[in-house]
Structures are given as structure tokens and as C-alpha cells.
Amino acid sequence: MLLEFELNGRQTRVEAEPTQRTLDLLRDVLGLTGTKEGCGRGECGACTILLDGKPVNSCLLYAAKLQGRRVTTIEGLAAADSAADSASGRGAEGNPPALHPLQEAFLSEGAVQCGFCTPGMILSAKSLLDQNPDPDVREIEEALSGNLCRCTGYGKIVKAVQKAAAAAQAAAAQTAELGPGRRAASEKSGNGAAVRSTKAKSAGNAKSDRRQRGASR
Amino acid sequence: MTAVQYLRAENLAQALAQAAAAAGERMKFLAGGTDLCVQIAEGALDPTLLIDISAAEELRRIEHGAEGLRIGAALPIADLLEAARAAAAGKRTESAGIPRCLLQGAAAIGSPQIRQLGTIGGNVCNASPCGDTLAPLIVLAAGFTLSSARGSRVVPAEEFFLGPKATVLEPGEILESILIPASHLSGRSAFRMIGKRNGQAISQVNVAVWVKLEQSGGTVSGGGSAAGGAPGAAEGTPAAGNSIEDIRIAAGSVAPIPLRLGRAEERLRGSVPDEAALQAAAKAVQEEIRPISDVRTSRAYRRGVAASLFMDVMAEVLEREGG
Numbered sequence: 292m293l294l295e296f297e298l299n300g301r302q303t304r305v306e307a308e309p310t311q312r313t314l315d316l317l318r319d320v321l322g323l324t325g326t327k328e329g330c331g332r333g334e335c336g337a338c339t340i341l342l343d344g345k346p347v348n349s350c351l352l353y354a355a356k357l358q359g360r361r362v363t364t365i366e367g368l369a370a371a372d373s374a375a376d377s378a379s380g381r382g383a384e385g386n387p388p389a390l391h392p393l394q395e396a397f398l399s400e401g402a403v404q405c406g407f408c409t410p411g412m413i414l415s416a417k418s419l420l421d422q423n424p425d426p427d428v429r430e431i432e433e434a435l436s437g438n439l440c441r442c443t444g445y446g447k448i449v450k451a452v453q454k455a456a457a458a459a460q461a462a463a464a465q466t467a468e469l470g471p472g473r474r475a476a477s478e479k480s481g482n483g484a485a486v487r488s489t490k491a492k493s494a495g496n497a498k499s500d501r502r503q504r505g506a507s508r
Numbered sequence: 509m510t511a512v513q514y515l516r517a518e519n520l521a522q523a524l525a526q527a528a529a530a531a532g533e534r535m536k537f538l539a540g541g542t543d544l545c546v547q548i549a550e551g552a553l554d555p556t557l558l559i560d561i562s563a564a565e566e567l568r569r570i571e572h573g574a575e576g577l578r579i580g581a582a583l584p585i586a587d588l589l590e591a592a593r594a595a596a597a598g599k600r601t602e603s604a605g606i607p608r609c610l611l612q613g614a615a616a617i618g619s620p621q622i623r624q625l626g627t628i629g630g631n632v633c634n635a636s637p638c639g640d641t642l643a644p645l646i647v648l649a650a651g652f653t654l655s656s657a658r659g660s661r662v663v664p665a666e667e668f669f670l671g672p673k674a675t676v677l678e679p680g681e682i683l684e685s686i687l688i689p690a691s692h693l694s695g696r697s698a699f700r701m702i703g704k705r706n707g708q709a710i711s712q713v714n715v716a717v718w719v720k721l722e723q724s725g726g727t728v729s730g731g732g733s734a735a736g737g738a739p740g741a742a743e744g745t746p747a748a749g750n751s752i753e754d755i756r757i758a759a760g761s762v763a764p765i766p767l768r769l770g771r772a773e774e775r776l777r778g779s780v781p782d783e784a785a786l787q788a789a790a791k792a793v794q795e796e797i798r799p800i801s802d803v804r805t806s807r808a809y810r811r812g813v814a815a816s817l818f819m820d821v822m823a824e825v826l827e828r829e830g831g
Contacts, residue, residue, distance in 0.1 A: 332549070333619075345624045348622070353541060353560075355514050356562065358516075415621075433620070437618070
């Protein structure tokens with residue numbers, strides 16, 4: 292059947308078997324291998340994607356159910372904040388786009404070890420922060436309870452989500468501090484441009500942390 | 509898998525017509541798919557036709573009426589919980605009054621991802637003895653409306669289940685909606701489950717209870733729902749000294765079907781629930797259940813913990829300390 296849905300901000304048309312798993316459609320047909328297969332039966336959360344902004348297991352989701360829906364994979368996160376080829380996750384000039392604040396926080400907090408659970412963890416966390424910008428630890432743990440990590444013991448992952456939430460709150464506060472005139476002017480340049488510029492700033496700091504760690508390796 | 513035919517139903521009438529036209533097919537209705545996909549992938553089920561009902565709006569509603577609270581079978585578990593949260597926050601009053609035990613059972617299902625796709629009707633029709641909404645629906649005296657091209661019938665929750673994965677549903681028949689009667693929307697209810705961990709765990713045992721309390725001045729009001737506060741918040745007035753006018757108790761994962769525990773109910777109906785009465789009822793719970801040892805836990809553990817969970821749910825509905 293011909294499927295039409297929004298994938299990482301782009302209208303996508305693809306021919307698929309109705310009962311093909313969304314996981315396989317993403318990885319094998321659309322080449323988006325950031326979505327991982329762990330258990331293949333809805334228990335580990337490695338294959339988590341966002342469907343209309345809410346986390347679901349793509350191993351349990353038949354492709355036919357994507358018709359007319361909005362899908363976000365890990366490739367769509369960094370691209371969401373840049374003028375990039377968002378479906379493939381590549382930047383406009385072939386450069387990797389700026390990472391999402393959650394991705395930066397996972398890096399700077401060392402919340403990634405083998406990395407297999409990370410895409411699903413980050414997407415579950417994104418859905419949480421989109422609905423609840425200032426979650427407490429219990430709320431973070433609840434939101435991530437469908438994502439298993441066998442490396443980290445979860446402590447650093449929870450810290451990373453807290454850090455990303457704090458960064459977003461600080462960015463929002465900074466935006467609010469701009470005068471109404473300046474805010475209107477910056478918003479004219481594009482959807483969410485004011486937020487984006489402050490996000491880029493915090494991401495930049497995290498990036499220099501990462502460069503330092505990389506140099507000391 | 510590629511041989512399976514897939515149809516999407518836009519509404520109930522279309523789903524029933526598609527099912528009626530599917531004679532000779534091994535047909536399954538597909539809602540969230542969180543159990544069905546796994547059963548198909550593992551070869552436990554081998555349908556030739558799937559009719560996807562998840563897009564049918566009329567099967568995803570929550571409606572209050574004079575008869576009670578009607579919940580569409582294809583309502584995702586997450587939407588049920590969200591409706592209660594919104595009602596608690598004063599946002600959507602039509603969703604108020606979802607009984608507490610049902611919300612506690614719904615919140616115990618799977619993970620956030622599973623609750624997003626999985627539906628209340630799917631939890632029911634999957635008919636796993638450990639399904640976390642089943643004991644709540646039995647104690648709430650829920651009626652299941654089953655429909656086919658031939659017409660509709662209503663089956664009480666406690667008569668719906670025949671065994672693991674087996675129900676009274678006939679070929680081509682669909683669970684359309686679940687009605688919790690107005691009589692059981694008042695009163696107090698509670699649910700507890702125990703599993704190996706809090707997230708993403710399947711119940712080793714679960715217990716639900718609904719009670720209607722009586723004081724000398726009349727029936728105690730204002731319990732059992734999330735209308736006045738967040739799920740899990742205290743509701744009504746302390747009730748430990750009141751007698752029990754009516755009570756329903758059910759448990760899951762303790763028999764081939766979710767089991768109503770009539771003998772334990774009889775111990776408490778019409779009595780003042782003091783410690784001795786509760787202990788006697790807990791003993792009746794242990795005698796009435798028929799647990800087995802399986803991959804999840806042992807028969808002896810289930811028997812022991814069922815009594816503890818029963819004391820916990822009674823403590824919650826009676827608002828007693830400890831349990």
C-alpha cells in the first residue's frame with residue numbers, strides 16, 4: 292500500500308506491506324538506522340519512535356498505522372533545529388546539524404555507554420519534556436520506564452534529562468528577558484528563531500566540553 | 509506475514525461489515541496491536557485478515573450518561589489516564605468520575621510506549637489472566653457490549669472470560685464498549701499488583717476491590733472516583749468505623765481467568781470491617797484462589813501475596829493506616 296506520513300518534518304510517500312513493522316520500514320527501506328531493534332516484542336524500548344509526539348514501540352507498530360501520522364525518529368531531533376535535510380538527518384551542506392539539547396546533555400553527562408538504548412531513551416525524554424518542561428526525578432523515571440539500559444544504571448541518564456530540562460528552562464527565561472520589540476524582530480526571521488539561538492548557545496558550551504574530552508582521550 | 513490481508517475500518521459499522529464479509533478467513537480485529545503483533549510474530553496466531561479498528565472515533569470515546577460511564581473499546585490506555593488527569597485538573601469535566609481502581613490498573617499496564625498504543629478493549633479481549641484492567645472491571649460490575657453484523661448483546665465482565673486467551677466472543681463479534689453502571693461509580697475502589705519491578709512488569713498477582721459503605725446516618729458518599737483530585741489522592745472521609753453495605757473483590761493471575769472472590773465478599777458484606785473480619789476475609793481469599801506455579805512466580809508466593817494485596821486494597825478503601 293502507498294503510505295503517506297510526515298517523517299521528521301517532511302512529507303514522505305513510500306510503498307510498504309501494511310503489516311511490515313515500522314521498525315523495518317524505517318531501517319531497511321528508508322535507511323534510518325538510528326532506531327534500534329532490541330527485543331522485538333515491546334519490552335526494551337530500543338525501537339522507540341514518536342508517533343504524533345508520543346513514544347511508541349516501532350517493533351509493535353504495523354506500517355499501515357503510519358498513514359497520515361507524524362513520525363519522529365532520532366535522526367529528526369538534531370535536524371529539527373537546523374535548516375537541514377531532516378529526513379536523512381544530514382545538514383544542509385553535508386555537515387552534521389547541531390545536536391538537540393537532550394543529545395548534548397547525554398554526551399556531557401556520560402549517559403551513553405554502548406549507546407544501543409540511547410535513541411529510544413532520548414525520544415522518550417523528548418516526549419516527556421515537550422509535555423512537562425520541569426519534571427521531577429520520579430516523573431523522569433516513569434517516563435523512561437519503558438526503556439531498558441543494561442550499561443549505565445540509569446543515574447546518568449536521569450541526570451542528563453534534568454540537565455536538558457534546566458537548559459531549556461534557562462533558554463526560555465532568556466527569551467522572555469528580551470524586550471518585546473527584539474523578540475518580535477527575532478521571531479520574524481523564522482519559526483522559533485529566538486529559542487533556537489539560545490539553544491544553540493547552550494549546545495555550543497556542551498560541544499566544547501565534548502571536544503575537550505575528545506582531546507584527552 | 510506478508511500474506512495477511514489488512515483492512516482499516518473508519519467506523520464500527522464498516523468494521524462489522526468487513527468482518528461479516530470475511531467468512532472463511534482467520535480474522536482478527538486489530539486495535540493497538542501490542543499483544544497481537546507479538547503473538548503473530550511468534551506464530552501463536554496466524555490470521556489471514558486483520559481489521560484495524562484503531563481509527564474508529566466512535567470506539568475511542570468516554571461518555572457519561574444516566575446509565576453510567578461508557579468507555580469505547582479502542583480507547584488507548586494512555587488516553588484513559590490522560591482523561592482522568594485532565595478531569596482532576598478541572599480541564600475536561602466529561603471525563604471525571606473514572607473509578608480509582610480502573611485508573612490504578614491502567615497505570616500498571618506495560619510501559620508508557622505500550623500504554624500509548626494498547627487499548628482497554630485490547631487488554632480485555634487479550635484475556636490474559638494477569639491483565640491489569642480485568643479485576644477492576646469485574647469489581648465495578650462492568651458490562652461489555654459485544655456487537656456483530658447480527659446485532660448486539662451485553663455480557664457481564666465476570667462472565668466474559670473462559671480461560672487464558674479465551675472469551676465468549678463469537679467469530680465476527682467485537683467488543684464495542686465497556687459500561688460501568690452508575691450504581692458502581694459511587695463507592696470506593698482500589699487496585700494493587702505486584703510484579704518483579706515497577707516499570708514494564710507483568711502482574712504476578714493483582715487484586716481489586718469495590719465497596720459501598722454505610723453509616724448509621726446513611727451511605728458514605730463521594731468515593732471511588734478521580735473527579736475531586738489526582739489519581740491516588742485521598743478522597744472522602746475516613747470510613748474505618750462504617751459497615752460494608754456491599755462489596756466486590758476480584759483477583760488476577762490466580763486462576764485461568766480473572767476471578768471474582770464471592771466467599772471473601774460474603775465474609776464482609778453487611779459487617780463492620782474490623783481487624784478480625786478482614787483477617788477472616790483474607791483467609792477466604794487464599795482459599796478461593798487457584799494459583800499455579802509458572803515462569804513468573806510460584807503457587808505458594810501467589811497465595812501468600814494475594815492476602816497481603818487484599819489487606820492493602822482494603823486499607824486503601826477504608827483509609828486505615830498500614831494493612
